[in-house]
Amino acid sequence: MTNPRPYHVVLYGASGFTGQQTAQYFADRVDREQVRWAIAGRNRQKLERVKQTLAIPVDILVADSQDQEGLDAIAEQTQVILNTAGPFALYGDGIVDACVRKQTHYVDITGETPWVKSLIQRYHAKAAAEGTRIIPFCGFDSVPSDLGTYLLVRYMQQELGVSCRQVKAYFQASGGLNGGTLASVTHLIKSGQSSQMADLFLLNPEDTTQRLSQHCQDPQWPQYDSDLGAWIAPFFMGPVNTRVVRRSSALYDQWQDSYGSNFVYQEYVKAEGPWASLVAVGITLGTGLLGLALSQSWVWSVLQSRFPRPGEGPSAQVMDEGWFRCELLGVAEDGRIVHGLIQNQGDPGNRSTVKFLCESALCLALQAEQLPGQHRGGVLTPATGLGDVLAHRLQQAGTIIQLSSHNIEN
Numbered sequence: 001m002t003n004p005r006p007y008h009v010v011l012y013g014a015s016g017f018t019g020q021q022t023a024q025y026f027a028d029r030v031d032r033e034q035v036r037w038a039i040a041g042r043n044r045q046k047l048e049r050v051k052q053t054l055a056i057p058v059d060i061l062v063a064d065s066q067d068q069e070g071l072d073a074i075a076e077q078t079q080v081i082l083n084t085a086g087p088f089a090l091y092g093d094g095i096v097d098a099c100v101r102k103q104t105h106y107v108d109i110t111g112e113t114p115w116v117k118s119l120i121q122r123y124h125a126k127a128a129a130e131g132t133r134i135i136p137f138c139g140f141d142s143v144p145s146d147l148g149t150y151l152l153v154r155y156m157q158q159e160l161g162v163s164c165r166q167v168k169a170y171f172q173a174s175g176g177l178n179g180g181t182l183a184s185v186t187h188l189i190k191s192g193q194s195s196q197m198a199d200l201f202l203l204n205p206e207d208t209t210q211r212l213s214q215h216c217q218d219p220q221w222p223q224y225d226s227d228l229g230a231w232i233a234p235f236f237m238g239p240v241n242t243r244v245v246r247r248s249s250a251l252y253d254q255w256q257d258s259y260g261s262n263f264v265y266q267e268y269v270k271a272e273g274p275w276a277s278l279v280a281v282g283i284t285l286g287t288g289l290l291g292l293a294l295s296q297s298w299v300w301s302v303l304q305s306r307f308p309r310p311g312e313g314p315s316a317q318v319m320d321e322g323w324f325r326c327e328l329l330g331v332a333e334d335g336r337i338v339h340g341l342i343q344n345q346g347d348p349g350n351r352s353t354v355k356f357l358c359e360s361a362l363c364l365a366l367q368a369e370q371l372p373g374q375h376r377g378g379v380l381t382p383a384t385g386l387g388d389v390l391a392h393r394l395q396q397a398g399t400i401i402q403l404s405s406h407n408i409e410n
Helices: 018-027 044-054 068-075 092-101 114-128 143-160 179-191 195-198 238-256 277-293 297-304 316-321 347-368 387-396
Strands: 007-012 037-040 059-064 078-083 106-107 133-135 164-174 224-225 230-234 262-271 323-332 337-345 399-401
Touching: 007 018, 007 277, 007 347, 018 037, 018 044, 037 044, 037 277, 044 059, 059 068, 068 078, 078 092, 078 347, 092 106, 092 133, 092 347, 106 323, 106 347, 114 133, 133 195, 133 347, 143 238, 143 323, 143 387, 143 399, 179 238, 195 238, 230 277, 238 262, 262 277, 277 323, 316 347, 323 347, 337 347, 347 387, 387 399
Parallel strands: 007 037, 007 078, 037 059, 078 106, 106 133, 164 262
Antiparallel strands: 164 323, 224 230, 230 262, 323 337, 337 399
């Protein structure tokens, strides 16, 4: 960004459930003398109400997601757009298009891999040529998976002097759902795009070799993991997160900074307690039944009436008491094992997601010169676009990140 712009970051979708949390995060944590930021969306009255709750002076920018001229005007005023207005396949195209043409960096919290595939096809080459970073998946999907894998692999290479053969991630979590997430799931189902999510390498560059695909199959059954010493089950977000990690690995291969030859990544839910094996079976059956139910439109219509609507979400207490824990286990090419951990207090889909997203935007706004591949651009991932800078910011914001029992130091 050679020309100074009025804002470092614009929070688009700030009147939605997650958007209001991002605005509050900035109001509570960001020094206004250091970071110039504004809130944006399609409804000025709703944005004015958000401004009142923040109790600080903040500029308001208005543009509907279909108003390309208005979105262009927003994009050319800021270094970064932080977008929480989903479903992104419905409302995100114009914003990304504006960011690419105006050379404005972009972050969001989508888990809609088919939509991101379309962004790669349309915008990756231009953004890469001009150094514009378009970085989806900056929430709970898929920062712990993607950033955690990156950190573990680099630790293994730098501290042990060996490349990585495999990483497995094991999740435990507690929290609630918000209506925006459910709206994105609904759109995926109704649009028929969900069938694309079965592609194990959906987000990989087209010219990369899809090696060892038989070892990348999505887990289907509960099992006892002897490396972890625990029962595990398929993780329902695995079909999103694994594709993101594989894109990171493939991009680093292209940049001659490989994770390792024939690198494999998988992830699971970890079950604990005296009945862990039965818990793992229950999780597997529940995930399978949910997937079957969601494939039937009438079942989903019934379920929707029992879930939060767009703009709604869990109570502050539920969000504050939520948590997640992601254990990572990496196997080096010589057989040695490295353990990692990413853990955060707060509902994964709300509190943690908001922290990850806001800190991702601040990486781009404040520390662009320190990011991996200084002039790198394209439709990237948290690992390829933000890397260690995001890890350090998250630690400073209270996220626990450990590798082989040692904290990552700044």
